[in-house]
Amino acid sequence: MSISTPLGLSSRVRSTPFTRRVEESGVSGYTVYNHMLLPTVFRSMEEDYYHLKNAVQVWDVSCERQIEITGPDASWLVQMLTPRDLSKLEIGKCFYVPMVDENGGMLNDPVLLKIAEDKYWFSIADSDLIYWIKGLAWGLNLKAKVREPDVSPLGVQGPKSAELMARIVGEEIKNLGFFRFKKFNFNSKELIIARSGYSKQGGFEIYVDDFNEGEAIWDTLFEAGQSLDVRAGCPNLIERIESGLLSFGSDMTNENTPHESGLSKFCDTRNAIKCVGRDALLKEIETGPWRQIRSLSISGAAVPPCRSAWEVRANNIYVGRVSSAAWSPDHQTNVALGMIHRDHWEPNTLVTVETPDGPREARIVSEPFNP
Amino acid sequence: MSISTPLGLSSRVRSTPFTRRVEESGVSGYTVYNHMLLPTVFRSMEEDYYHLKNAVQVWDVSCERQIEITGPDASWLVQMLTPRDLSKLEIGKCFYVPMVDENGGMLNDPVLLKIAEDKYWFSIADSDLIYWIKGLAWGLNLKAKVREPDVSPLGVQGPKSAELMARIVGEEIKNLGFFRFKKFNFNSKELIIARSGYSKQGGFEIYVDDFNEGEAIWDTLFEAGQSLDVRAGCPNLIERIESGLLSFGSDMTNENTPHESGLSKFCDTRNAIKCVGRDALLKEIETGPWRQIRSLSISGAAVPPCRSAWEVRANNIYVGRVSSAAWSPDHQTNVALGMIHRDHWEPNTLVTVETPDGPREARIVSEPFNP
Missing domain, CATH: 2.40.30.110 (Aminomethyltransferase beta-barrel domains)
Structure with a gap:
């Protein structure tokens, strides 16, 4: 049984702004996600699970790397990348967007944040989506800059997450709607915080935009959350399966379409949107997956x-x-x-x-x- | 110290045709490479190192995934992807080809095999290069099919590798030149075998083109190599550093050009080749890295x-x-x-x-x- 085979460490598998704190907190399992360390377990899968459902956890999800798209052609390019109609995507909203290739095969299922009129962030699942976007932009000769900024999401998940966040950034955060984001003052700095996360226990994601501030932000959360029994946590396999949250690369791959992946409600291919893979997806709709x-x-x-x-x-x-x-x-x-x-x-x-x-x-x- | 933190296993981190044999052989460390398991150590880094330098090892390097490019525009596309002049790439040759984006930043450093006039395989380092190639091909509207075939390289490395291979496929393999490949009869099947590998101890890579035949091929190598002290091995950190073999994602990243990466001899941008990033690389040549x-x-x-x-x-x-x-x-x-x-x-x-x-x-x- 190789369940306890150690992960060999190298600089190719990137550490995060929070790795030192994660290890001080007793991480006992890692996986690699977007060439980066992602914790899989702390105390035990089951103990982590109960705690997530009852208290509040801080998750190092830096591996949800951001791809930033800016420039005059940014909006056009972003719509080309997904079958979801983005005409209603306003600044401050997050959209879950399936992304497909010319055959309708899934490439990633990121969360898209509209930061400004000509600035977007894709918060990505496990694939080098930046290669696809850069390839398309080059091939189409677009005026768009595509890069991975220094942004590392830190999750705050669990039923007591709103209380913990309110203690730090103020009560106003309790009014933030699901899949909305806003800038909040955190440690005297404006940080983008979204009501989102890879669990159904409620929570937030803090978009930490400076590697060197990671530990201070982590520490603030643990100081403020002591009485709430805050602990280090991570996406929990049991909870995410119970909640039907898919893992790209496991539950669906490039062999699958968004319709097969149960994501039809995020596909607006019948509308007049222009996107890669539209023809393939329209054809599939005729017969159904x-x-x-x-x-x-x-x-x-x-x-x-x-x-x-x-x-x-x-x-x-x-x-x-x-x-x-x-x-x-x-x-x-x-x-x-x-x-x-x-x-x-x-x-x-x-x-x-x-x-x-x-x-x-x-x-x-x-x-x-x-x- | 987290050097012994276990790797959490999931179907997102792909097993290989040889994983069962690797585990029966006592693998004691894994990393993740192209979303796939890659062993990092068996007995100990030093014991593996001495054995590699003195005997022969079988390496599960399935994670060197192949990207196959076929179709009328295949040759044109492949040249667009690298600053190396491919006019001398004949069928049966392997070329080490840096691949760069429009800024000259490295995207991968694969080995390119010309399989037929309109059929190529890139044997890739750790990044989803297929996304870049598919994006380019779509943006440029090329007639080229880009896919990941069912091919898993199996390395045979070490000073006794030629002797081991000769016992199975015949003495002729000893005449195969470095970075040349040919089809050989292995277990009554024609398999592409190249003289190549990620060590400087000499060796071969067998391109196993059927997942289900992996264990039989592995077993044949171990039966034939018993008197040569054949063992399961893997790329050895000590040996590859001694040999100056680079690891993409560690030693060079997208932040680096091929000139910075010491790969100038694989860049023919001064010739009239057309490729992505040529202008950026030509500019760098003026001043040097x-x-x-x-x-x-x-x-x-x-x-x-x-x-x-x-x-x-x-x-x-x-x-x-x-x-x-x-x-x-x-x-x-x-x-x-x-x-x-x-x-x-x-x-x-x-x-x-x-x-x-x-x-x-x-x-x-x-x-x-x-x-």
Whole structure:
């Protein structure tokens, strides 16, 4: 079993402004995300999970790198990059935007922030999206500057996150709407803070725009949050599967379209928008996707980590794959996400999942486990 | 100290055709490279190093993903992607090709294989180069198909590698020139094998073109190599620094040009080739680079792992950075690679390296430690 194989460290795997604090806080697992360290566990997956659902955690999600697009052609380019209609994207709003190639295959699923009329940030999932955007901009000879700024998001997640943030930046932050951002005064500096994050426990993301200020911002959060039992945390595998939050590269890849990934509501290809992949996506809409992401409940004891996709079968025929799975203490079952073929994706359909521990009965569920 | 922090496993970090064999062989460290597992150590960094220099190792370098370019515009596109003149690239040759963006900044440093007149493979370093190529091809409206085929390179490295390969595919392989490839009959199947690899101990790379055949090919190598003391290995940090082999993302990044990276001999921008970044590189040639990669010898006991670049100073002025470093048993010094400013890059210049253990005296050396 290689679950405890150490991660070899090198400067190719980038440290973050918060890495020293993360290690002082006792990180006990790392992954690599956008060539950068991302913690995966502190005390234990389950202890982290309960704490996230009951208190407040500070997450080093610096690996959500920003891609900044500026210049006269910025708005045109940004719309070319996603099938989502951006005409209603105002300054101060965040949009979740699937990004696809010419075949409609997913390239990333970032959050887009409109910072100014001609300035955008993509807060990205795990792929070098900047290469795609720079390639397009060069090929199309656009007047747009594309770069990775010195910005490292720091998550504050959990039911007590609003209280913690209010203690530092003022009560006003409690009125910030979901997927909205504003500048707040934090440690005597204006910082962009959004109501967002990779959990369904509520929370914020602070866009720390100076590597050297990372530790001071971290420390301020821990001083202000002491009575709230603030702890270092990270995206929690169990909670994010329960919540139906997808992981690009696991649950959907370049082999999948946004419709397969359950992201149809973020695709406005029927409108007159111009974007890469529009024709392919319009064609898919005619027939509908032939497979789609689903939540599943896998029977039996806790499954091992899903290191590579598990086959899903019905009557011994291949009908899909499970890409993420974990034992859920709250739901007392194994929660999972998988791409399931159309004939078997209806709620309550029974299927068999081929885990490394042998076949297990599983059931398609209608909605993510967490509301 | 987080040197032994485990790598959290998920399906986003891809396993390879050889992962099961790698783990049965006792891998004791992993890194993530192109979203894929890459072993970093088996017995110990030093034991692996001595064995590599004296025997033969099998390396799972599946993470050197291939990008295949085919179609009528393939040759034109491939030349656009690199400042190296490809007019002499024949079928059966491998070319090391720096790839740069419009500013001359490095994007990757792959090995290019010309498979057929209109078919190329880039065997890539750690970045999603396929995004750049697809973006360019789309923006320029080219007739070229760009995809990642099911190809996983398996390295056979070390002084006894030719003997091992000859036992399997025949004596003829001993005549294969460096950076040449040919199809050989391996396990009754034609496989592309190149004389290449990420060490200076001699060796080959087998381009395994079917995920499901990986274990059989691995097993054949171990059966044939038993009397040669064949072992599982991996790129060895000490040996590759001694040999001056660069790691993209560590030793050079998008902030660096190929001239800074010591790759001028692979840039033919003065010729009439057309490629992205040509103007920027021609401009740099006028003045020469202001910093360049150098080998260094760092005094004192073994340095800790270089997790993020160490400052290099002279008379307390910043004159560069060290990005890779390790204790070399053969040279009885710490060997290192770093980007050093022009005024301090001459051989035998003394500088100070700010390691996490404090400042150390270091010396610029004229050539890589290994010939």
